[in-house]
Amino acid sequence: MTEIAEKKKRFTKKEWSWIMYDWANSVYATNIMAAIFPTIFVAIAGDAGDIWWGYATSIATFIVALLAPFLGAAADFKGMKKKLFNAFLVAGILFTTIIALTNDWRIMLVGYVISRIGFAGSNLFYDSFLTDVTDNERMDKVSSWGYAMGYIGGSTIPFVISIVMLLVLGYGSPVAQKFSVIITSVWWLIFSIPFVKNVHQEHYVERQPGSFVKNTLSNTWHTAKEIFQRKGLFLFIVAYFFYIDGVGTIINISTAYGSALGLGSVGMILALLITQVVAMPCSIIFPRIARKVTARKALMGAILVYIFICCVGFYMGFSLEPHQEAYEATLKSQYTDVLSDIDDENALSLMEESMEIFLEKDAAQTLLDNYQAMDESLKTNEQVNRVVQQNISFLAQNDQTVFAFRNARAESTALFWFMALLVGTVQGGIQAVSRSYFGKMVPKERSNEFFGFFDIFGKFASVLGPFLYSAMGTWTGRSSYGVLCLIVLFIVGFVILLFGKKHMEAES
Numbered sequence: 271m272t273e274i275a276e277k278k279k280r281f282t283k284k285e286w287s288w289i290m291y292d293w294a295n296s297v298y299a300t301n302i303m304a305a306i307f308p309t310i311f312v313a314i315a316g317d318a319g320d321i322w323w324g325y326a327t328s329i330a331t332f333i334v335a336l337l338a339p340f341l342g343a344a345a346d347f348k349g350m351k352k353k354l355f356n357a358f359l360v361a362g363i364l365f366t367t368i369i370a371l372t373n374d375w376r377i378m379l380v381g382y383v384i385s386r387i388g389f390a391g392s393n394l395f396y397d398s399f400l401t402d403v404t405d406n407e408r409m410d411k412v413s414s415w416g417y418a419m420g421y422i423g424g425s426t427i428p429f430v431i432s433i434v435m436l437l438v439l440g441y442g443s444p445v446a447q448k449f450s451v452i453i454t455s456v457w458w459l460i461f462s463i464p465f466v467k468n469v470h471q472e473h474y475v476e477r478q479p480g481s482f483v484k485n486t487l488s489n490t491w492h493t494a495k496e497i498f499q500r501k502g503l504f505l506f507i508v509a510y511f512f513y514i515d516g517v518g519t520i521i522n523i524s525t526a527y528g529s530a531l532g533l534g535s536v537g538m539i540l541a542l543l544i545t546q547v548v549a550m551p552c553s554i555i556f557p558r559i560a561r562k563v564t565a566r567k568a569l570m571g572a573i574l575v576y577i578f579i580c581c582v583g584f585y586m587g588f589s590l591e592p593h594q595e596a597y598e599a600t601l602k603s604q605y606t607d608v609l610s611d612i613d614d615e616n617a618l619s620l621m622e623e624s625m626e627i628f629l630e631k632d633a634a635q636t637l638l639d640n641y642q643a644m645d646e647s648l649k650t651n652e653q654v655n656r657v658v659q660q661n662i663s664f665l666a667q668n669d670q671t672v673f674a675f676r677n678a679r680a681e682s683t684a685l686f687w688f689m690a691l692l693v694g695t696v697q698g699g700i701q702a703v704s705r706s707y708f709g710k711m712v713p714k715e716r717s718n719e720f721f722g723f724f725d726i727f728g729k730f731a732s733v734l735g736p737f738l739y740s741a742m743g744t745w746t747g748r749s750s751y752g753v754l755c756l757i758v759l760f761i762v763g764f765v766i767l768l769f770g771k772k773h774m775e776a777e778s
Contacts, residue, residue, distance in 0.1 A: 281412070284403040287468035289416045291396055294461030295362075296420030297428045298389050299521070301454045302366060302382070305542045306432055308526045310447050311382070315375040320526035320749065324740030326379050327522050330386040331736075338394055338725040343493065345395055351471040355395035359462060362388025363455050370451035373444070390725075396465075397705055398721035402472040406710050410557040410565075413706040417698035422550035428457045429546065433539055497723055502773035503711050505766055507724060510704055513573050513763030516756040517700060519735030520579065520693065527587065527739075527749055528686055537683055541690040548694030556699025557706070565707045566767055566774055572700040573764045579692050580757045586685040587750030590678045597675035735759065 281289065301307060312319030345351040365385035369378050404412045432450035439446040497504055528538045560568035712720035739752035767774075 281415070282403070283468055285408075285412050287464040288396075288399060288403040289412065289419050290461055291465040291469075292416040292420035293423040294458050294465070295389060295392065295396075296423075297454045297457045298362070298366065298385075299420075300429045300542065300546065301432055301450050302369070302385065303389075304521050304524060305429065305539050306436075306447075306450045307369070307382070308523075309528075309538070310450075311375060311378060312526055313442075314373070314378070319375075320523070321740050321744060322375075322379060323526045324523060324736040324743075326383050327386070327736040328740075330383045331390065331518075333383075334387055334390040334394070334725070337391070339494070339723050341391065341394060345398065349471065351395055351398065352469075355392055355399075356466065358388045358391030358395070359466075360388070361385070362392055363459050364388075366451065366458070367455045370448040370455075394721060394725045397709075397725070399469055399471075400705065400709050401712075403469060409706040409709050410560065410703065413709070414553050414557040414699070414702040417702045418550050418553040421546045421553060421698055426543065426546045426550075428453045429543060433543065436539070493720060493723060497720070500711075502770070502775070503708075505770035506708065506711070506774050509763045509766035509770065510708070510724070511763075512759045512766070513569070513576070513700075514704065515735040516576055516580070516760045516763075517697065519739060519756055520576070520583075521697070522736055523739050523752075524689075527583070527753065538686060541687045544687065545690045545694040545697065548691060549698040552695045553698030553702055556696075557703055559699075560703050564775065565703050566771060568703055569700060569707075570764055570767050572696040573760050573767070575692060575696045576700075577757055577760045577764075579689050580753055580760065582685055582689050582692075583753040584750050586682045586689070587748070587753060590682040591748050591750060593671075593675040593678040596671050 308320075308323055311323060315322055341354060345354050362385050365381045365388060369381040369385065372378060372381070400409060400413060432446075432453060435446040435449050436443070441447075497507065524538075524542070556568065556572075559571075563571075708720075708724050735756060738755045739749070742752040742755050743749040
């Protein structure tokens with residue numbers, strides 16, 4: 271291999287710095303958006319926690335979607351792209367830190383909304399910088415390596431450290447929970463430094479004389495007209511609107527959905543770790559498949575996988591919810607009198623622990639053994655004694671309901687792990703190829719304008735998905751129907767890609 275070919279094969283300093291930002295900010299996607307913080311928030315906010323989470327996600331993405339085309343047009347002026355990137359970067363890191371400094375779920379929710387706006391806004395400019403750091407020939411490779419490094423490094427390493435802290439200190443430990451948020455801010459800040467130092471705006475348009483706002487609005491309108499006039503680009507971005515909705519919603523609500531079904535928090539987090547590990551090599555392999563079968567066909571294949579994932583997710587909840595409802599109704603009726611006069615924290619804590627034993631063990635003997643080993647001061651506590659005896663009585667009278675729920679929950683947990691594995695095979699690839707496929711279609715000097723519209727289509731889709739999930743869950747009282755809604759969105763995206771072949775492939 272010649273020296274020139276060897277150098278061409280290696281990543282340049284600019285390309286590596288661009289790739290490293292995915293390493294830097296992907297911890298936000300796992301710890302805050304997907305795996306850890308949603309379960310913490312649902313536990314603090316209570317029964318409607320997953321519903322509030324869905325609405326908050328919709329609000330954040332809606333705001334970014336409204337701003338995206340105008341931010342994109344403004345960023346294409348000389349010197350503006352980096353300044354706007356830095357502003358959203360600082361906002362994201364700052365308000366992520368604020369989440370860890372409060373125990374009020376309302377403040378947490380506000381902090382999450384603003385930090386997510388910062389995260390999404392910085393990613394808008396990050397995506398458009400792809401055209402500044404590389405060329406069309408290397409774009410698929412650079413884009414996919416960004417996602418790959420994000421999965422294996424930015425997601426996995428701080429994610430694993432957070433899990434270890436939760437396992438060692440206990441999932442309910444405030445220290446462990448706050449640590450998982452703080453490490454997100456620190457990791458994001460430190461590994462953003464190469465991007466801030468080495469990536470610069472190479473392609474831009476000169477600012478015309480006159481009002482900055484007027485020029486920005488003029489450029490936005492011009493770009494919108496051009497997108498509508500180019501059939502291939504327009505069809506692709508509409509298809510993207512629908513299928514990326516499903517992808518984003520699955521990322522956003524997976525652990526909140528699992529928590530609402532009563533699945534174990536630690537088990538769900540470990541399952542999502544599998545997603546990160548599997549996604550790294552699959553993100554690199556996916557563009558190679560795209561080169562062989564075309565990017566459009568590769569995207570269609572990934573959509574089919576997501577449709578299957580939605581079917582599994584629906585069955586997971588649909589089969590568990592009746593058993594969960596029966597168990598909780600029986601539990602509530604059994605403990606109404608007991609709970610009414612308990613004011614001892616030790617008694618309440620013991621009741622919660624022993625109820626978990628009901629779901630994990632096959633006999634009441636474990637409860638009796640625990641009772642015998644209790645501290646004498648607790649054993650003489652009338653409230654504690656009453657709770658333990660009530661638990662034993664509950665198991666004896668309702669063993670079929672308890673164990674039916676336990677078995678259904680075990681099956682749904684296994685399905686959650688299976689879905690996590692499937693998501694890992696396509697999640698990074700579908701996003702990386704979508705980004706580079708779009709990047710090849712647009713003029714380089716106006717990349718941020720076009721990526722602004724690319725982002726607005728994606729973000730409005732992410733408004734729709736969580737809203738449909740929450741609205742359907744509220745209407746039916748069953749979250750599983752919210753997951754079922756996503757299939758329609760994937761199907762629409764697939765059909766547009768299928769029948770838009772002629773125009774899309776002519777422009778890519």
